[in-house]
Amino acid sequence: MSIADHLIPEFDHEMASTRTLLERLPEEQSAWKPHPKSLSLGDLAVHIARIPFYCTLIVHERAMDLNPEGGMPFPKIPFTTTAALLTLFDGYVLDARASLVDASDSEIMEIWTLKNAGQVIFSMPRLAVYRAMVMSHLIHHRGQLTVYARMHDVPLPAIYGPSADTPM
Secondary structure (H helix, E strand, O other): OOHHHHHHHHHHHHHHHHHHHHHOOOHHHOOOOOOOOOOOHHHHHHHHHHHHHHHHHHHHOOEEEOOOOOOOOOOOOOOOOHHHHHHHHHHHHHHHHHHHHHOOHHHHHOEEEEEEOOEEEEEEEHHHHHHHHHHHHHHHHHHHHHHHHHOOOOOOOOOOOOOOOOOO
16 A cells, blocks of 8 residues: 555545535635734635645645745735635645645655745655645644634534534
8 A cells, every 4th residue: 555545535534624614614704813913714714725735736846935036936815705715725635636646655755845035944755744734734724714713603514523513
């Protein structure tokens, strides 16, 4: 069994759970922030929807520079509608899953580097970067988004077991 074969069930579960939460977000509250330093509900949702893109990038590229010299950092995508958010998320998830399925064990273990303006932040095996920058990152921000949703009385989906709103 390949490394990717071990990763796919967790990937599928986390992406499905995330989509269920994203589906429930109230569009009319997209500009709401729990604190001035916090992302808005819409911006946090877009950030979460984009995280699967990093899986594709990690598998297909050897490095990423957050602020490349002479280049453009990743453009900001504004929240518009929940439907548009789900379309964005679904596309990234589809590409990310295909990237994982196609990745060989040796590719998954190759070193990948994150830079900022040419300075190396870290270099680690792609597998470790995938765990941190995709899975843990997504789970962390999804947890934040559940708090945002709860503060707007959005029924929370069951993620790792029943929620107060969704019995299993």
